[in-house]
Amino acid sequence: MKWGIIGTGNMGSMLTTSLIRSGAAQADEITIYNRSSKKTAKLKEAFEDLDVAKTLPALCKACDIVFICVKPHDYKSIIEQVEGELHEHHCVVSITSPVSVEELEEKLSCQVARVVPSITNHALAGVSLFTFGSRISTDNQKLLREAFHHFSTPVEVEEAHIRVSSDIVSCGPAFVSFLLKEWISAANRVAGISEEKATQLTEQMIVGLGELFSQEIFTLEELMEKVTVKGGVTGVGLQALEDHTGELFVEMFKATQAKHREDKQSIEL
Numbered sequence: 064m065k066w067g068i069i070g071t072g073n074m075g076s077m078l079t080t081s082l083i084r085s086g087a088a089q090a091d092e093i094t095i096y097n098r099s100s101k102k103t104a105k106l107k108e109a110f111e112d113l114d115v116a117k118t119l120p121a122l123c124k125a126c127d128i129v130f131i132c133v134k135p136h137d138y139k140s141i142i143e144q145v146e147g148e149l150h151e152h153h154c155v156v157s158i159t160s161p162v163s164v165e166e167l168e169e170k171l172s173c174q175v176a177r178v179v180p181s182i183t184n185h186a187l188a189g190v191s192l193f194t195f196g197s198r199i200s201t202d203n204q205k206l207l208r209e210a211f212h213h214f215s216t217p218v219e220v221e222e223a224h225i226r227v228s229s230d231i232v233s234c235g236p237a238f239v240s241f242l243l244k245e246w247i248s249a250a251n252r253v254a255g256i257s258e259e260k261a262t263q264l265t266e267q268m269i270v271g272l273g274e275l276f277s278q279e280i281f282t283l284e285e286l287m288e289k290v291t292v293k294g295g296v297t298g299v300g301l302q303a304l305e306d307h308t309g310e311l312f313v314e315m316f317k318a319t320q321a322k323h324r325e326d327k328q329s330i331e332l
C-alpha cells in the first residue's frame with residue numbers, strides 16, 4: 064500500500080514519522096508533498112527512503128491513500144488541484160474536524176474517510192477519531208484501522224460528536240497543558256516553590272497518572288477515592304475545586320462548538 068501525505072506541518076510530519084516508527088509503513092511506501100520544501104527536506108533527512116513528490120498530481124499517481132494535512136481553509140485549493148487525478152481505487156482522508164466525509168464525497172469521486180489524529184500519537188499513544196464515508200471499501204477501512212492501531216487507539220465517532228471528541232483527544236493536550244501551567248503558577252504564588260521544581264513534579268505526576276490508566280490499574284473514580292484519606296488534605300483540596308470550577312468547562316465546550324459552526328459556514332470545498 065502506498066501512502067501520501069499532503070502538508071508536512073505538525074500533523075503531516077507526525078503522521079509520517081509515526082507510520083514509520085510504529086512499523087505501520089516503510090519509508091519507501093510513503094510520498095510526501097508540502098507547499099514549501101523546507102519541511103519535506105527535514106523529513107527526508109530523517110528517513111532517506113521517503114519519496115518527496117514535486118507536484119500534487121505526482122503524489123496522487125504514486126499513492127493509494129492520500130491524507131490532506133493542511134489547515135481547514137486550504138482544503139479547497141488542494142481538492143481543486145487533485146480531483147482530476149483521483150480514481151476509484153484512491154482513498155482521500157481528511158484529518159480536520161470541520162471537513163466531513165459527506166462534503167468530501169460531494170467533491171470527489173474516490174473513496175473518503177476522516178481520521179482526526181492527536182499530538183499524543185507522536186508518543187505512539189492516544190486516540191485517533193475515525194469516520195468512514197459511504198463509498199470506502201471494507202478492505203481500506205480495515206487497512207486504515209490497522210495502520211493507526213500501530214500508534215493510537217482508533218475510535219469511530221459520529222458526525223454530531225466530532226467537535227467534542229476532538230476537543231477531548233486532539234485539543235485536549237493544549238487545554239490540559241494550560242490548566243497545568245495555571246496549577247504550577249498557583250503553587251509558586253501560594254507556597255513559594257519554584258516554577259521549575261513545580262513543573263518537574265507536575266510532569267512526572269502526569270506521566271505516572273498516564274501509566275495508571277495505560278495499565279488499567281485505576282479508574283478516575285477509584286483514583287479520587289484511593290487518594291482521599293478521611294479527614295485529610297485531598298478532601299479539602301477537592302472541595303475547593305468543586306466550589307470554584309463553576310462553568311469553566313461548559314464555557315470551553317460552548318466556545319469550541321460555536322467556532323466549529325462558524326468554520327463550517329465559512330469553509331467551502
Ligand SMILES: NC(=O)C1=CN([C@@H]2O[C@H](COP(=O)(O)OP(=O)(O)OC[C@H]3O[C@@H](n4cnc5c(N)ncnc54)[C@H](O)[C@@H]3O)[C@@H](O)[C@H]2O)C=CC1
Nearest residue numbers: 070071072073074075097098132133134135137159180233
Ligand atoms: N495540530 C494538531 O494538534 C492537530 C491538527 N489537526 C488538523 O491538522 C491540519 C494541519 O494542522 P497542523 O499540522 O497543526 O498545521 P501546520 O500549519 O503545522 O501544517 C500545515 C502544512 O500544510 C502546508 N500547506 C499549506 N497549504 C499547502 C498546499 N496548498 N500544498 C501543500 N502544502 C500546503 C504548510 O506549508 C504546512 O506545512 C489542520 O487541518 C488541523 O485541523 C488535527 C488534529 C490535531
Ligand SMILES: O=C(O)[C@@H]1CCC=N1
Nearest residue numbers: 159160161229233234
Ligand atoms: O480539527 C480538529 O479538530 C483539530 C483539533 C486541533 C486542531 N484541529
